[in-house]
Amino acid sequence: MLISKLIESFFMKKIFHLKEKCGVFAAYNSPHAAQDIYLGLYAQQHRGQEGAGVIVSNGSSPHYTHKGTGLVTEVFSDEILQKLEGKHGIGHVRYSTSGHCGSNEIQPLVVTHQNTIIAIAHNGHITNAAKLKREMELNGSLFTSSSDTEVILHKIVHSKSKAPIQKIQDGLKTVEGAYSLVIKLGNAIAAVRDPHGFRPLHLGKRDDAWFFASETCAFDIIGAEYVCEIGPGEGYLISPRGLESFKLHITATPSFCAFELVYFSRPDSYHKSKSTHSYRLELGRALYEEHPIEADIVTAVPDSSNSAALGYASASGIPLDIGLIRNHYTGRTFIAPHQSTRESKVRQKFNVIGDAVENKRIVVVDDSIVRGTTCRKIISLFRENGAKEIHFRIASPMVSHPCYFGIDMPDREEFLVNKVPRNVLNSFLGVDSLGFLSGETLKRVVGENTCRACFTGDYPIHINHADERIEKAKETNHAPYAHL
Numbered sequence: 428m429l430i431s432k433l434i435e436s437f438f439m440k441k442i443f444h445l446k447e448k449c450g451v452f453a454a455y456n457s458p459h460a461a462q463d464i465y466l467g468l469y470a471q472q473h474r475g476q477e478g479a480g481v482i483v484s485n486g487s488s489p490h491y492t493h494k495g496t497g498l499v500t501e502v503f504s505d506e507i508l509q510k511l512e513g514k515h516g517i518g519h520v521r522y523s524t525s526g527h528c529g530s531n532e533i534q535p536l537v538v539t540h541q542n543t544i545i546a547i548a549h550n551g552h553i554t555n556a557a558k559l560k561r562e563m564e565l566n567g568s569l570f571t572s573s574s575d576t577e578v579i580l581h582k583i584v585h586s587k588s589k590a591p592i593q594k595i596q597d598g599l600k601t602v603e604g605a606y607s608l609v610i611k612l613g614n615a616i617a618a619v620r621d622p623h624g625f626r627p628l629h630l631g632k633r634d635d636a637w638f639f640a641s642e643t644c645a646f647d648i649i650g651a652e653y654v655c656e657i658g659p660g661e662g663y664l665i666s667p668r669g670l671e672s673f674k675l676h677i678t679a680t681p682s683f684c685a686f687e688l689v690y691f692s693r694p695d696s697y698h699k700s701k702s703t704h705s706y707r708l709e710l711g712r713a714l715y716e717e718h719p720i721e722a723d724i725v726t727a728v729p730d731s732s733n734s735a736a737l738g739y740a741s742a743s744g745i746p747l748d749i750g751l752i753r754n755h756y757t758g759r760t761f762i763a764p765h766q767s768t769r770e771s772k773v774r775q776k777f778n779v780i781g782d783a784v785e786n787k788r789i790v791v792v793d794d795s796i797v798r799g800t801t802c803r804k805i806i807s808l809f810r811e812n813g814a815k816e817i818h819f820r821i822a823s824p825m826v827s828h829p830c831y832f833g834i835d836m837p838d839r840e841e842f843l844v845n846k847v848p849r850n851v852l853n854s855f856l857g858v859d860s861l862g863f864l865s866g867e868t869l870k871r872v873v874g875e876n877t878c879r880a881c882f883t884g885d886y887p888i889h890i891n892h893a894d895e896r897i898e899k900a901k902e903t904n905h906a907p908y909a910h911l
């Protein structure tokens with residue numbers, strides 16, 4: 428009875444996925460900056476699918492901008508890219524919460540200040556944006572969007588300093604939270620990362636051109652070589668004077684987002700000289716050490732769990748097989764009237780290879796569980812296809828707290844951990860056994876100086892929940908995310 432009630436309330440919600448809030452890319456001194464930025468954004472499409480934008484110029488002016496809603500390939504055509512003439516520029520792919528996807532919100536945000544064009548693109552989330560915005564509005568500042576990025580832009584512009592580096596250092600002094608930024612200041616390009624380094628940011632080079640990107644996979648697609656990761660609290664400015672590095676006047680304990688390595692970043696992107704794929708392999712191997720089981724095959728929930736499943740299989744000696752296929756083209760699809768939205772969405776996205784799992788004891792490896800919505804349905808698809816035993820293994824601890832640093836997550840009460848008691852979780856999910864990676868092991872694999880707050884509740888920054896409530900209240904029709 429308890430289980431059936433839980434199931435009923437559980438599926439009253441829609442199925443969403445955790446979403447990264449954005450990716451950035453910048454080019455300096457590239458003969459075809461717009462084309463490079465386009466490809467850099469295309470490689471980072473997984474970081475934001477709701478909008479994209481580019482601004483380029485050859486010098487201080489004129490500037491050419493194009494922005495729009497949709498995928499990078501939908502926003503830009505060959506014809507549009509031809510018109511975006513310039514050697515220097517920045518770009519952005521965006522994910523937004525619903526109700527906030529108007530053209531004013533699409534980045535780069537662009538303003539003219541004292542005859543200089545300033546543009547900014549941001550990955551992250553500013554935790555004290557509401558407070559800073561209130562203060563500035565009381566002093567007469569006008570805002571044209573609901574974006575926390577506009578707050579950063581105002582802070583930088585308000586700085587009395589003339590030199591670009593000092594302007595950025597001054598402007599960011601009171602800004603708290605997660606920010607990996609690329610900024611175009613006239614004919615200079617800057618990139619800067621918050622003192623915690625929540626979101627990634629990297630420097631690349633090709634011939635005489637320099638590039639900045641959220642993920643290193645963006646350099647591969649344009650044939651640029653990787654130079655270095657921009658450290659927490661570090662920045663670079665590239666101008667006709669050359670490349671200059673600088674530091675922000677704030678210090679903090681580095682807290683790179685562990686979820687980037689567990690789920691968000693592409694497997695071929697690097698963090699601290701190691702691919703995301705390698706981190707996930709290690710998580711999968713450790714998962715077997717903590718939760719061994721005898722089975723016939725190991726199978727992944729594609730795509731983000733592929734590497735962890737391979738790690739589990741190699742550590743256990745159990746063969747890896749493809750039990751589940753993911754359709755990558757599930758955009759806005761028609762839902763047949765005889766299907767519920769819930770069933771249809773999962774079925775549109777996933778299908779089981781019946782003869783790979785029939786009459787077998789299978790280990791299903793997933794990267795994480797937030798709401799549990801999708802994974803429960805996937806488990807039932809395996810059952811329908813004749814799996815004899817299902818052993819569910821998760822390559823991270825259970826998500827129990829929301830993120831305030833740039834990942835869109837459900838409200839706390841929607842987390843599986845807060846909806847289903849642990850002692851009925853196996854029967855609720857329909858599995859024969861269940862095992863989560865421990866918090867200690869996650870810390871060992873991804874490194875001590877990482878943020879793991881959504882697993883532990885131990886936030887690197889004090890969160891002012893009053894400010895958060897104000898922001899939430901403004902988000903009418905807010906119906907964010909969350910997956911699995």
Ligand code: SF4
Binds near residue numbers: 683879
């Ligand atoms: S709370 Fe979770 S998702 Fe957010 S930055 Fe920390 S580890 Fe990443």
